[in-house]
Amino acid sequence: xxxxxxxxxxxxxKTSAAGAALGLASASFPIGRAFAxxxxxxxxxxxxxxxxxxxxxxxxxxxxxxxxxxISIVEEENVxxxxxxxxxxxxxxxxxxASLIFPTSFGYFDPHMLAxxxxxxxxxFRHCGGMWNKDKHPMNAGSYFGYIGMxxxxxxxVAGHTSKTKKLGFVAAKxxxxxxxxxxxxLLGARSVDPTITCQAIFTGEWSLAVKEAEATNALVxxxxxxxxxxxxxxxxxxxxxxxxxxxxxxxxxxQSPLAPEKYLTGAEWNWAKVYKMFVDDxxxxxxxxxxxxxxxxxxxxxxxxxxxxxxxPARKQFxxxxxxxxxxGFSVIKGPLTSNKGVVVAxxxxxxxxxxxxxxxxxxLVEGVVGSTA
Amino acid sequence: xDATGIGLWGVPLAIxxxxxxxxxxxxxxxxxxxxxxxSGRINLGxxxxxxxxxxxxxxxxxxxxxxxxxxxxxxxxxxCFGLFHGWICKFPxxxxxxxxxxxxxxxxxxxxxxxxxxxxxxxxxxxxxxxxAWSDIPQVQxxxxxxMLFLIGAALAVFLWWAFRNTRAGLILRVVGDSSDAARAMxxxxxxxxxxxxxxxxxxxxxGGAYLSLYYPGSWTEGISSxxxxxxxxxxxxxxxxxxxxxxxxxLFGGAGALGPALQSVGVTQGYYLFxxxxxxLTLVIMxxxxxxxxxxxxxxxELSITK
Numbered sequence: 310x311x312x313x314x315x316x317x318x319x320x321x322x323k324t325s326a327a328g329a330a331l332g333l334a335s336a337s338f339p340i341g342r343a344f345a346x347x348x349x350x351x352x353x354x355x356x357x358x359x360x361x362x363x364x365x366x367x368x369x370x371x372x373x374x375x376x377x378x379x380i381s382i383v384e385e386e387n388v389x390x391x392x393x394x395x396x397x398x399x400x401x402x403x404x405x406x407a408s409l410i411f412p413t414s415f416g417y418f419d420p421h422m423l424a425x426x427x428x429x430x431x432x433x434f435r436h437c438g439g440m441w442n443k444d445k446h447p448m449n450a451g452s453y454f455g456y457i458g459m460x461x462x463x464x465x466x467v468a469g470h471t472s473k474t475k476k477l478g479f480v481a482a483k484x485x486x487x488x489x490x491x492x493x494x495x496l497l498g499a500r501s502v503d504p505t506i507t508c509q510a511i512f513t514g515e516w517s518l519a520v521k522e523a524e525a526t527n528a529l530v531x532x533x534x535x536x537x538x539x540x541x542x543x544x545x546x547x548x549x550x551x552x553x554x555x556x557x558x559x560x561x562x563x564x565q566s567p568l569a570p571e572k573y574l575t576g577a578e579w580n581w582a583k584v585y586k587m588f589v590d591d592x593x594x595x596x597x598x599x600x601x602x603x604x605x606x607x608x609x610x611x612x613x614x615x616x617x618x619x620x621x622x623p624a625r626k627q628f629x630x631x632x633x634x635x636x637x638x639g640f641s642v643i644k645g646p647l648t649s650n651k652g653v654v655v656a657x658x659x660x661x662x663x664x665x666x667x668x669x670x671x672x673x674x675l676v677e678g679v680v681g682s683t684a
Numbered sequence: 685x686d687a688t689g690i691g692l693w694g695v696p697l698a699i700x701x702x703x704x705x706x707x708x709x710x711x712x713x714x715x716x717x718x719x720x721x722x723s724g725r726i727n728l729g730x731x732x733x734x735x736x737x738x739x740x741x742x743x744x745x746x747x748x749x750x751x752x753x754x755x756x757x758x759x760x761x762x763x764c765f766g767l768f769h770g771w772i773c774k775f776p777x778x779x780x781x782x783x784x785x786x787x788x789x790x791x792x793x794x795x796x797x798x799x800x801x802x803x804x805x806x807x808x809x810x811x812x813x814x815x816x817a818w819s820d821i822p823q824v825q826x827x828x829x830x831x832m833l834f835l836i837g838a839a840l841a842v843f844l845w846w847a848f849r850n851t852r853a854g855l856i857l858r859v860v861g862d863s864s865d866a867a868r869a870m871x872x873x874x875x876x877x878x879x880x881x882x883x884x885x886x887x888x889x890x891x892g893g894a895y896l897s898l899y900y901p902g903s904w905t906e907g908i909s910s911x912x913x914x915x916x917x918x919x920x921x922x923x924x925x926x927x928x929x930x931x932x933x934x935x936l937f938g939g940a941g942a943l944g945p946a947l948q949s950v951g952v953t954q955g956y957y958l959f960x961x962x963x964x965x966l967t968l969v970i971m972x973x974x975x976x977x978x979x980x981x982x983x984x985x986x987e988l989s990i991t992k
Binding site: 530531543550 | 694697698701702705706796800803804806822823826827896900901902903905906907908910912941942944945946948949950951953954955956957960
C-alpha cells in the first residue's frame with residue numbers, strides 16, 4: 310500500500326512549480342498593511358446611495374477615491390442596522406480583502422462594528438458619528454464626524470431673515486446628540502436675527518419613513534411654520550412636500566436645490582471626499598490612522614449650498630459675515646446665558662462651547678425656543 | 685389661536701387630512717386582497733406588488749411625462765404579479781402563503797433593481813381635486829386636496845360591497861371561496877376564478893403603489909412602502925372581508941398615522957413613540973372587543989388556508 314504515498318515525477322514537478330510560483334507571487338505583491346500598495350476600502354450605507362441625502366453624501370465621498378492609485382473600493386447599500394451589517398463587514402474582509410471599513414450609519418457601531426473589531430484585529434474600522442471613546446473601545450476602531458451644526462446655524466440665519474411668521478419647522482428622525490445639536494443650532498441661528506423666533510421640532514422616530522416625514526412637514530406648515538429644514542436620511546420628501554405647500558426650505562446632507570429651485574434657501578452639506586482622502590493618504594503612506602477625526606467648515610468637512618434666489622440682501626450679508634467668523638475657528642453656537650426648553654441652565658453667563666467642545670457630543674436637551682421634547 | 689397657525693384645530697384637521705392622504709394605498713391593497721381572499725386564496729405578495737407598482741409608475745411617468753401612463757403601467761405590473769401568483773398556486777400541494785412571501789421579496793428586489801436610476805429624477809404628480817376651495821383657510825384647503833384615486837377607491841369599495849352580494853360574478857367568487865366542491869358541482873373551475881381574482885387583486889395593489897410614488901409622498905425611494913402592503917393584507921381580516929370595512933379600516937389607519945406628527949406640532953411632545961403605535965393599539969383593542977370564544981371569525985371564506 311505504499312503506492313498511495315508516492316508521487317509520479319510529473320506530479321512532483323507540477324506541484325513544486327505551483328508552489329514556487331505562489332512563493333514568488335507573494336514575495337513580489339505583498340499584501341501586508343506595511344506596504345498597502347493595493348488596499349481595499351469598504352463603504353457600507355444604510356440606504357440607497359443616490360437618496361439626495363446622508364447616503365449620497367457618503368457615496369460621493371467614496372467616489373472621490375476611485376482615481377487614487379492602488380486603492381479599490383467596495384460598497385454595499387441598503388444594509389440594515391442589524392446582524393446583516395456584520396455579515397457585510399465579514400464578506401468585505403474575507404472575500405474582498407478590505408483592510409479599512411467605513412460603516413457609515415449611526416446604528417452600525419454598537420454592537421455590530423465592535424464585534425467585528427474584536428474578530429478582525431488587523432482591520433481598521435472608522436465609524437461616522439461620535440460614538441468612539443478611547444477608554445471603552447478598541448484601537449482599531451475610531452470615529453469621524455463634522456461640525457455640521459455650524460451649517461444648521463447658517464441655515465437658521467437665512468431662515469430667520471426669510472420667515473414672516475417667525476415660526477420655523479424641523480423634521481427630525483431620532484433625538485440623538487447630533488440631531489439635537491442641529492435643531493438647537495438652527496434655532497439659535499434664527500434667533501441671532503430675531504430673538505422672538507421659535508422652532509417646532511417633530512420627531513418621526515426613524516431615519517427614513519417617507520409617509521411620516523410628509524405628514525410631519527404638512528403638520529408643521531399647518532401650524533404656520535414657513536421655513537422648514539430636517540435631519541432625516543433622505544430630505545427629498547421633506548423638501549418636495551414643504552415646497553409644494555409654499556414653505557421655504559433649508560437643505561441638509563447634500564444639495565437639494567434641484568428639487569425646489571425657487572424655495573430652496575441654502576443647505577448644510579457634508580464634504581466627505583476630503584475626510585476619506587485624508588484616511589486613504591495615511592493608509593498609503595503606511596501611517597497609523599487617526600482614531601478621532603473631527604472638522605468643520607474651516608477644515609472643509611462641511612460646506613454650504615449656494616444661496617437660493619429667495620434670499621434677501623440683509624440675509625446674504627449676515628450669512629457671509631457669520632461664515633467668515635466661523636472660518637476663523639472657535640465659533641460657539643452654544644453660549645451662555647442659555648437655558649433648555651425645560652428651564653435647565655445649559656450654559657451660564659460667559660460660558661461658551663466652541664464647535665470642538667466634546668460636551669456637545671453628548672447633548673441631551675433642546676434649547677429655549679424650540680418646541681419639542683427629547684423623549 | 686395665533687394669527688398664523690391654526691392651533692389645536694390642527695389635530696382633527698390633520699387626522700382628517702391624514703386619513704384622506706395616507707389611506708389610499710391601504711384602500712386599494714385591501715380591496716384587492718379582499719377580492720383575492722374571497723376566492724379562497726391569500727396573496728401575501730401584495731407588499732412586493734405595491735413596491736413594484738410604485739417603482740414602475742414612477743419610472744414610466746419620468747420617461748413619458750404622463751402620470752396616467754404610469755398609473756396604467758403600475759396596474760399592468762400588478763396584474764402580472766397577481767396572475768403569476770395565481771398560476772403557481774393552481775398546482776397541487778403549493779402553499780399560497782409561502783408563494784406570497786416569495787413574491788413579496790421578489791417584487792421588492794426587482795423594484796429596487798430597476799428603480800435605481802429613478803431615485804433622483806422628479807416625476808409629474810397625479811392631479812388633485814381642490815375640494816377645499818370653499819374655505820379661505822389654507823390649511824383646510826390643503827387637507828381637502830383630494831386625489832382622484834381616493835374617490836375611485838371609495839366608489840370601488842361601495843361597488844364591491846354591492847357586487848359581492850348582488851351579482852353573478854360576486855356569487856361565483858364567494859362560492860369558489862367557500863367550497864371548491866360546491867363550485868365544481870356548479871360547473872365552475874375554481875382555479876380559473878382564483879387566477880382572475882388574484883390578478884385583479886394584484887392590479888389594485890399596483891395602483892396603490894402608483895399613488896405612493898406619484899401623489900403622496902410623491903417620490904420613489906426604496907423605503908416608500910415601509911410595510912403598508914402587509915398592513916393592508918392584515919386589514920382585510922380586521923375588516924372581516926367586507927369591502928366597506930376595508931375602506932373604514934384604511935381611513936382609521938391613515939388618520940391614526942397622522943396623529944403623532946399632528947400632536948407634536950401643537951406642542952404635545954412627550955411620548956411620541958406611543959402615539960406612533962396608536963394604529964396598532966387600536967387594532968388590538970378592536971380585535972379583542974369583537975372576538976368571541978364561541979364562534980370562529982365571521983365572514984371568513986371557508987377555503988382560506990388560514991381558516992381551514
